[in-house]
Amino acid sequence: MRSLAAIAVSLALLASAAPASASVALDLSIEQLTAKADVVVRGKVVGQESAWTRGGRIVTTVHLAVEAALKGQSSGTVALEHLGGHVGDIGQQISGEVAFQNGEEVVVFLRAPKQPGSKYRVVGMSQGKFHLTHQGASIIAKQSLDGLGLIRKPGGAIEEQPGQAISLEALRARISAAAAP
Amino acid sequence: MRAGVAAALVVALGLAPRAEAFVRTHVDPNDLESPCLFWDRRTVPYQLSQRGLIGATDESPIFDSLRTSLRQWTDVACSDFAYEDQGLSQSVEVGFNKVLLNQPMLVEVVKPENTVLFRDALCEQVVPAGDACLDPANDDCASRFDCWGYGDGVIALTTTTYNFQTGEIFDGDIELNEAEFQFTTADPPAPSCQPGSSTGCIGTDLRNTVTHEAGHLLGLGHSGDPESTMFLSAGSGETLKRDLAQDDIDGLCSIYPAGKPPSTCGEIVDAPSGCSSAEGDLALPWLLVMLCLVRRRRT
Numbered sequence: 001m002r003s004l005a006a007i008a009v010s011l012a013l014l015a016s017a018a019p020a021s022a023s024v025a026l027d028l029s030i031e032q033l034t035a036k037a038d039v040v041v042r043g044k045v046v047g048q049e050s051a052w053t054r055g056g057r058i059v060t061t062v063h064l065a066v067e068a069a070l071k072g073q074s075s076g077t078v079a080l081e082h083l084g085g086h087v088g089d090i091g092q093q094i095s096g097e098v099a100f101q102n103g104e105e106v107v108v109f110l111r112a113p114k115q116p117g118s119k120y121r122v123v124g125m126s127q128g129k130f131h132l133t134h135q136g137a138s139i140i141a142k143q144s145l146d147g148l149g150l151i152r153k154p155g156g157a158i159e160e161q162p163g164q165a166i167s168l169e170a171l172r173a174r175i176s177a178a179a180a181p
Numbered sequence: 182m183r184a185g186v187a188a189a190l191v192v193a194l195g196l197a198p199r200a201e202a203f204v205r206t207h208v209d210p211n212d213l214e215s216p217c218l219f220w221d222r223r224t225v226p227y228q229l230s231q232r233g234l235i236g237a238t239d240e241s242p243i244f245d246s247l248r249t250s251l252r253q254w255t256d257v258a259c260s261d262f263a264y265e266d267q268g269l270s271q272s273v274e275v276g277f278n279k280v281l282l283n284q285p286m287l288v289e290v291v292k293p294e295n296t297v298l299f300r301d302a303l304c305e306q307v308v309p310a311g312d313a314c315l316d317p318a319n320d321d322c323a324s325r326f327d328c329w330g331y332g333d334g335v336i337a338l339t340t341t342t343y344n345f346q347t348g349e350i351f352d353g354d355i356e357l358n359e360a361e362f363q364f365t366t367a368d369p370p371a372p373s374c375q376p377g378s379s380t381g382c383i384g385t386d387l388r389n390t391v392t393h394e395a396g397h398l399l400g401l402g403h404s405g406d407p408e409s410t411m412f413l414s415a416g417s418g419e420t421l422k423r424d425l426a427q428d429d430i431d432g433l434c435s436i437y438p439a440g441k442p443p444s445t446c447g448e449i450v451d452a453p454s455g456c457s458s459a460e461g462d463l464a465l466p467w468l469l470v471m472l473c474l475v476r477r478r479r480t
Binding site: 024025026027028053054055056057059081083086088089090091092093094095096099101114115117118119124125145148150151 | 275322331334
């Protein structure tokens with residue numbers, strides 16, 4: 001029965017990834033994501049809104065209630081933005097870009113804003129978000145690589161499959177190790 | 182025990198893949214019940230921007246490669262979909278013409294520009310500090326300075342604008358990051374490019390990249406078929422995605438069957454069609470392996 005339970009859990013994990021359109025990017029490991037991020041936080045999406053920019057793009061601002069900072073300092077609610085979203089009847093997808101759902105629990109790798117008034121950006125497009133799912137007593141973290149084609153660098157040190165599920169505990173440990181001075 | 186295996190099989194049947202592995206793009210990436218994207222026209226015009234390609238002429242191999250990539254999706258017998266080359270342009274803009282904002286009915290009057298363009302400079306290197314384009318309300322540095330602002334190892338990026346209610350695509354653009362990646366056009370069996378070399382070798386293969394992106398531009402997502410052009414990942418220097426696999430053709434002809442209206446998700450058409458799930462295709466072989474292991478353990 002344990003095997004069948006494993007099958008069911010694994011199938012649920014496989015089914016949780018959603019298809020979408022795509023861009024192409026270099027494959028980033030958890031360690032590389034951590035190195036590129038100024039802040040890594042675990043949190044819950046408490047709201048989001050989309051708006052047009054003058055450049056003809058839709059940008060979505062996501063409000064994240066921070067539960068824990070896994071790298072850097074962060075607390076309260078942080079605002080991050082990503083390309084794409086929908087305003088009225090018009091939608092825009094920047095393929096491979098990260099997307100969020102209200103109430104979603106996540107670990108996100110964030111780059112600090114460079115300009116006053118700007119917001120955090122997620123590192124590595126959809127690679128920089130791990131969706132958290134509660135599986136009994138444990139929590140599973142998994143990337144949704146919607147729309148993101150990945151290129152592996154020759155001789156790269158990446159061993160895991162992109163989008164592979166990992167326990168939150170293991171994810172935290174790898175982030176902590178990578179963030180250690 | 183049998184009931185347990187039977188239950189697993191029921192689960193498996195519920196996720197069982199259809200014959201095809203192709204996947205369509207939805208208006209809401211978080212909602213697989215939402216409408217799928219499609220062009221409501223069979224001939225989709227595109228322009229190739231000369232900007233970012235200093236000195237490149239209409240006959241340059243790089244433009245040939247781009248046209249060949251898009252033509253892959255045109256020369257398919259079971260579909261009448263076509264990308265139409267409208268020549269070279271000097272366009273540096275992506276996104277959606279502001280005239281058309283919230284005015285979908287104007288799309289037929291003011292034709293959007295679908296552009297393929299190279300960005301040969303990084304925005305962080307060419308945009309002056311404090312420039313107005315950096316204001317989040319503007320966020321138009323890429324278009325104003327013809328630069329790449331996405332970073333993080335992104336090689337190519339496709340922007341699609343569409344009707345959120347119906348899924349009809351209005352505009353699509355493909356940007357290629359030439360600032361950080363050396364796109365090559367050499368054919369196999371040319372050797373892999375070594376650091377410092379870019380001619381007569383295969384680096385980031387342009388046709389491999391653009392043929393894949395052009396599949397997204399017409400409404401396809403990532404396929405679960407590792408042989409397909411629309412498969413998720415590619416190895417460095419890969420050229421396999423230059424040519425469509427049967428799964429890619431099935432996907433194209435499902436959305437745009439020859440002589441018939443485009444299919445929307447959930448709609449039943451004669452061609453093998455509808456939204457499919459790559460995850461299902463990944464799940465079934467994996468499940469079969471697991472079931473075999475379970476059975477072997479018990480015998």
